[in-house]
Amino acid sequence: MDVKDFYYDLPKELIAQDPLEDRASSRLMLLDKKTGEVGHTVFRNIIDYLNPGDCLVINDTKVIPARLIGAKSDTKAKIEVLLLTRKANDCWETLVKPGKKCKVGTEIIFGDGLLRGTVVDILEEGNRLIQFHYEGIFEEILDKLGEMPLPPYITHQLKDKNRYQTVYAEHEGSAAAPTAGLHFTKELLREIRDKGVKIVHITLHVGLGTFRPVKVDEVEDHKMHSEFYIVTEEAAREVNETKKNGGRVICVGTTSCRTLESAATDDGILQAKSGWTNIFIYPGYRFKILDCLITNFHLPESTLIMLVSALAGRENILHAYQEAVKERYRFFSFGDAMFIR
Template structure:
């Protein structure tokens, strides 16, 4: 495929039987399916995710994104008595009481909204495109907004899951999502979406990885709702990449350097861990610790500086995530692998099955 074709958005379109969109996770996280793609041999294997340690060596390094999804959807009441929904996107103030939010419903600046359980939220500014700046006055008994959200918020499930369920799902679905739309190693609150490649890990599987001598390190990248936004225009260059905050701990940067010295492979769990690592890398491949915001859009032609392997789910057509995976493994190979996944009835998207690309 020519580089010109690789830069056209239409290249990343494909047809998918709606029945393959996973509306719920499998009963046991590590019993999801794993399609293994070997880049050099251009071959595939069909396994369960629990077989992952078989493909890693003691000299390898597995890097997780430890962001935690916050229950970012809030139902609030207008002065008229009607309910509207806030989807919290990111904190604006260091104290965490002023947030940028997507507002579903009409509400004017300076309006005071009533929170469930008491307290209020004032619309401070109109940011355009349905976004508002919201100032929270929390009810008594809540030390911060995260604590309030854990009690009153709902998980921000991807729109295609909500649509397939025919609405928001029954209370049982929503309760289960609090645990299952979250990795077992999530610890830093801040995401509006889960790093879905990590949803397949259990504590037992992570321990098996450690027992084999494979090192595990962490980065944090808070995923925004921009991850679900479709790309527009005809060329990849027409797309304006969403901004996301990330942090690379010093011990992770050191672990990557040690892995390089030992001749091991750096395997990123997810496109978000990949973006964080590649954003922090110098031209010579050295990863620098620290934090910042990234707008890195990885497209075909990009030279990967850090990762040697990638664990990822099956992504939406015409998405930045599918473009990143294609940049790593090649457009034509990924198109072929996706066609194979469809034939083999793999489950797609956030609650779906996984790929390992080595």
């Protein structure tokens, strides 16, 4: 399968640079995965398309302000560090720019010495392992010095860090937000719960894969980066009961989808488990748990547009994306949403 099969043309001005004032006022495209039929509404009306007995699965990961700007201790050259995965003893796997300047032994100073880091290893993919030194509590220092790691296509400064968090973000550990969840408000979630829809929390810490483009020609040759997930006993029980009773399992975002599909047995039972997943979902994949998906509009030739194509069909997705461009929808992280049902 050719990666170019997932290309579409997107005018740059449709890439949303700022979040909307009211989260739930974004637009919502409705896509029938069987017929390809497209409809248009506003996100807060998502409640009209959820039924009592359905189950809404949300990813409660919390983004850490993982982007640090520092300087080499010797030359004072500017270094940008993106924290990816926490290892033991204040050691982190990181993405460093410019990487060439950061050989093993390089010391980087952040915030006038409030935080110091030493490159202790260079990993296979070029990521740096950095050992951090500080006094006090790391999270508090990070909150003071760090910035939200916005995707490279967002060039505007984010005024409020909380706008790159879901309202239900709880467990710290992500290098990027599960952006489909950004459309929900606490009020909307309460109304959905009052309608008789179960809301189930799972956790997947979004990592490097979000920033990595597909660089191969054949889809099957792409290797996904591993991300850590948790499915609790309660979450597994709620999802399995929903399936058993004939309700739909509706995932909020591709991260929730990938978590459920990673923890499912071949016969469609969700297991309570935690671990690392590098599941890659593309056309031909048979979904074990998920019935419907709430998602944003994704980059051309990305693993995420491949995932939604696996669910709704490539032609249906590309047609819906053409319609979104024509209707001037807002794209990507701070953009509008789609409900694939």
